[in-house]
Amino acid sequence: MILPLHLTISEQLRDRILSGGYRSGDRLPSEHQLMAEFAVSRITARRAISNLTQQGLVTVKRGKGVFVATQQKVTYSLSNPMVFLEADLDRQGVKVGIQTLVFEAVAVPSEVAAILKCSIVYLQKKILLFNGIPGCVDVTYILPKLGAAYESELRQHMTFTTLERHGIEIDKIDATISCTQADYETSAQLEVTLGHPLIVYRHTAYNQDNCAIVHGESISRGDRFCYSAQIVR
Amino acid sequence: MILPLHLTISEQLRDRILSGGYRSGDRLPSEHQLMAEFAVSRITARRAISNLTQQGLVTVKRGKGVFVATQQKVTYSLSNPMVFLEADLDRQGVKVGIQTLVFEAVAVPSEVAAILKCSIVYLQKKILLFNGIPGCVDVTYILPKLGAAYESELRQHMTFTTLERHGIEIDKIDATISCTQADYETSAQLEVTLGHPLIVYRHTAYNQDNCAIVHGESISRGDRFCYSAQIVR
DNA sequence: CAGTGGTCTAGACCACTTG
């Protein structure tokens, strides 16, 4: 089994990283140094580095160099009983900031129409900052009555926290977790490379009358975020 | 805001895909056609295609061309009450096949020692096939007594299904869901590109006495798999 | 065989970072 040059180089660098030869935060050899060390062209050296960034092992800083990535994940519990994001992260010492990009009434998109029985809904797009660093893009559709009533508060706080504060209780959340790859827009918002893995948490919240009142999608950086659950018989 | 050439090209192709100009399964223009259409070098054309594959929008087939990817995800329910993978997927019309790569007694790795109170455990590495196509790499550590007793059956069936069939009931599962990017080995096993997003389901199963009996990690293709949950107050 | 993508080279210019 013969590997392409760029792969043999990136695998060799990977071994050095995983074995501790290069530690977390260390600078890797520059492109020129790699060209000399492995006697390859610049494109091949760059391809090797690209292989490593695609595996999330290193991050590249323009004008500075290539550095071994450091991983530390924040956990959000899906377990019953229900816990809200802000409270859960606060326990882990993470402060959540909110930067609302869009808050407006829109015609309900067709995918959402079957869930929220409405023709007009409020659409909110926001970026969540974890300790000041962008970590999540959230798109939420809210029933018009609720969106209109609590707009100023919704703009600055998490949706569920706001609703609960006004006595609107969430009784049940249906959720799916999947993953995708960052498109250009999202990659810019979350400050990651194109194609960076993202965790998608798609949810629908119901009130006590089993009416869907909120539907949305939270797209978080896969390298910074994970979900936990406890399942019982 | 000026974008690099390769990005303007890939964004333009992306629009054509999302708007339906190119449909699912269609062939995109070849590298040479892109070079002509956008008057760029081959490297730039290739970079544009690479941007699309990194977003999971297209797949490349050597000697044939570049094709718009088709997405269809299989869902695994995390919700209570507990449902096992085989039963859950069977309901969705997906047949699960198992290809065991490793099944052997090993010294317990340090990360696992705190969970399974043992010095020797059975390690099983297997690939799960969904309707014959590789979709998941599973690494499981099993208490030695159980691994030895049911080896032949464990090799060919899902762990929990086998244990339940022998009266060993799982009472609780602690799980986390995160995502990563395929390294070279995993990318070869799951037939994806380096860096492909993967969903990691890390779990510990406990019996009625609240003893951990199984600990493991299922790494699934992010483009084929997702998890669902229902959370109640 | 022609057409496709995969790998690789040498060399150029630009933008950002640091001293």
Added chain:
DNA sequence: AAGTGGTCTAGACCACTGC
């Protein structure tokens, strides 16, 4: 100014696909 990575070109050879 020197060093870093980012973009881009032109051109070569190879391996796989299908006719």
